[in-house]
Amino acid sequence: MNKHILIIDDDEDLSLIISEMLENYGYRVSRAENADRAFEMLSKNKYHLVLLDINLPRMTGFEICKELRKASGVPIIFASARTSETDRITGFDIGGDDYLPKPYSMKELLARVNALIRRAYGFSEEEQVVSFGDVNVNITSRTVTKNGQAVSLSLREFDLLSFLCRHKNTAIEKDRLLSEVWGAFSTVELSTLTVHIRWLREKLEDDPAKPEFIKTVFKVGYMLEVRE
Numbered sequence: 001m002n003k004h005i006l007i008i009d010d011d012e013d014l015s016l017i018i019s020e021m022l023e024n025y026g027y028r029v030s031r032a033e034n035a036d037r038a039f040e041m042l043s044k045n046k047y048h049l050v051l052l053d054i055n056l057p058r059m060t061g062f063e064i065c066k067e068l069r070k071a072s073g074v075p076i077i078f079a080s081a082r083t084s085e086t087d088r089i090t091g092f093d094i095g096g097d098d099y100l101p102k103p104y105s106m107k108e109l110l111a112r113v114n115a116l117i118r119r120a121y122g123f124s125e126e127e128q129v130v131s132f133g134d135v136n137v138n139i140t141s142r143t144v145t146k147n148g149q150a151v152s153l154s155l156r157e158f159d160l161l162s163f164l165c166r167h168k169n170t171a172i173e174k175d176r177l178l179s180e181v182w183g184a185f186s187t188v189e190l191s192t193l194t195v196h197i198r199w200l201r202e203k204l205e206d207d208p209a210k211p212e213f214i215k216t217v218f219k220v221g222y223m224l225e226v227r228e
Helices: 012-024 035-044 059-068 085-093 108-121 154-165 174-182 190-204
Strands: 004-008 029-031 049-052 076-080 098-101 129-132 135-140 143-146 212-219 221-224
Touching: 004 012, 004 035, 012 029, 012 108, 029 035, 035 059, 049 059, 049 108, 059 076, 059 085, 059 174, 076 108, 085 190, 098 108, 108 154, 135 154, 143 190, 154 174, 154 190, 154 221, 174 190, 174 221, 190 212
Parallel strands: 004 029, 004 049, 049 076, 076 098
Antiparallel strands: 129 135, 135 143, 212 221
């Protein structure tokens, strides 16, 4: 089935151009001009990626992202004329997976969409599962359960957890985690990594203040401790 993308942007002309371009490359595309319409569509359909503007009427893209992250890990690309470092960092900190400043070329947008789709849904046939405590992480299907109940993680949270799982019982430097999870040329700061580690602990540890599995390694970084 073709991946389904939701564009949330009140610029109808631009969203139409983007929609036609993405459809030409095999994606299914829907469009919403504001938060009310977007949440109505999200409640009725499954989307594989959201392309989200920030300057929207009544509810900003940042606010929409925060609401989405309460229930969904759908990949989110911010596409906005707001290009300050503060806005970019905010976008990543609240759960965005990429940030594309306007104006941008259609080729760059397509490349970023393709890359995020591959990262989120492309996987090998061999199933990889890592378990610790009452948590099960299926790296292949990108699902996480705790006590048998599904845990909702953002794409970036899952990528971070997945990297720690694939290097379990190994201390990973903070700079390496930033490079591997956010990209070698990312402008994201160390504080963003700290926040994402805290979010993972809040969702997966019984006592986030005294983590049993997602450990801080003094003067190095972090490690997922898995007892075989």
